[in-house]
Amino acid sequence: MSEFDRRQFIKATAGLGAAGLGGIAGCTGGPSGGDDEDTTESTTESGDETGTETESTTSSESDVTNVGMVYATGGLGDGSFNDQAQQGLFAAADEYNIEYEETQPDSATQFSNYQQQLAGSTNPDYDLVSCIGFLQKDSLSETSTQYPDQDFQIVDEVVDEPNVASYTFREHEGSFLVGVLASTLTTQSFSAGAGATQSDSTNLGFVGGVEGGLIKKFEAGFKAGVKYANDDVDVSTSYIGSFNDPSGGKEAALQMYSSGADIIYHASGNTGTGVFQAAQQEGKFAVGVDRDQSVTKSSYADVILASMAKRVDTAVYNAIEAKVNGEYPGGEHTTLGLQEEGVSCVYGQQLGSEIPSDVKTAVEDARTGIIEGDISVPTDPSNV
Structure with a gap:
């Protein structure tokens, strides 16, 4: 890791309360600072009729870097x-x-509009337009060719254009670790917080948002980790079709819990809030995603065993810094996995200390095996 990457990683982790230090251990304790409020509902209201939200820093300097975000x-x-x-x-x-400026599209059909609004703006003239999420690929493939002088970033997909820097993650690697965690723990009698497992359980659950290649990587890694730890444990899967449907997530999770699952891993954005609600209702456990959700969804910390943290913040920060420094990696594709500390397994703030040491050892051994090349993690669940 370069000195900048190390400095930036530590800054983002300690200063922002983001995901834990995945490179130090297979699954680490969560951060002690940062956002500790339950953020189920959107934190901002639309700033105008187009639905854009704007927050700006103020400065008297002339060398401002203008960034447009399309979430x-x-x-x-x-x-x-x-x-x-x-x-x-x-x-x-x-x-x-x-x-x-931050924009929040309600649906994938709005991506092109927001991308083009920002790219075509002259006041301000955006130096970088950052497009978050794999569903933006098709729109950005067109927008980037229409605005060849505009620099873009896309996170979670690759757009092969000279003015687009693409950042992806090896989500399957981090998901493998939480699969090992869940599989090892579900065969034990374990009680902590508001949840419990039964030693005779051989069923786990996975709830996805929009079905596609990216979320299939989460599913594949999780299933592979589960089977690696115990081949007798099965995984039930449900895709909700949305990243913002907590009621759908709750309904799917309740069905899984009633069928015998005692731990469910979700990769579904705000839909996963419903999974946490179901876990509390049924006295079971869940595993979060992207951030330490025992912090960002603190109302459910008593059922969140861990989270598969994904350093999207690192990708966004690095792209902006590169633009500021005149080193923007247009046309390049950067991938972040366990080796690069781009993904990790982070134990929950409330429950992490109670997870048995043999379970943590199994997770750490799996992490080491992946980094050293002894464990190959599939990206397609049909190959598990």
Whole structure:
């Protein structure tokens, strides 16, 4: 890791209360600072009729870098993916002379409109337009060719254009670790917080948002980790079709819990709030995603065993810093996994200390095996 990357990683972790230090252990304790409020509902209201939200830093200097953010559907306040991206923006604004505008599309059909509004703006003239989420790929593939002089970033997909810097993650690697955690723990009699497992349980659950190649990586890694730890444990899967449907997430989770699952892992944005609600209602456990959700969804900390943290903030911060320094990696594709500390397994704030040591050892051994190349993690659940 370069000196900048190390400094930036520590800054984002300690200063913002984002995901834990995945490179130190397979699954670490969560952060002690940062956002500790339940952020189920969106934290901002639309600033105008187009639905854009604006927050700007103020500065008398002339060398301002203007950044436009187009968030994924589900919006801010999801306690995971979008909020994590926003933390990278805030970190850059703390470090550099940044002014920014944040937009929150309600659906994928609005991506092109927001991308083009920002790219076509002359007051301000945006130096970088950051597009968060894999569903933005098709729109950005067109927008980036229509605005060849505009620099873009996309997170979670690759757009092969010279004015787009693409950032993806090896989500399957981090998901493998939480799979090992869940599989090892579900065969034990374990009680902590508001949840419990039964030693005779052989069923776990996975709840996804919008079904597609990206979320399938979460599912594949989780299932592979489960089978690696115990081949007798099965995983039930449900895709809700939305990243912002807590009621749908709760309904799917309740069905899984009633069928015998005692731990459910979700990769579904704010839909996962419903999974946490179901876990509390049924006295079971859940595993969060993208950020330490025992912090960002603190009302459910008594059932969140861990979270598969994904450093979207690092990707956003690095892209902005590169633009500020005149080193923007247009046309390049950067991938972040366990080795690069881009993903990690973070134990819950309330429950992490109570998880048995043999379970933590199994997770750490799996992490080491992946980094050293002894464990190959699939990206397609059909290959598990």
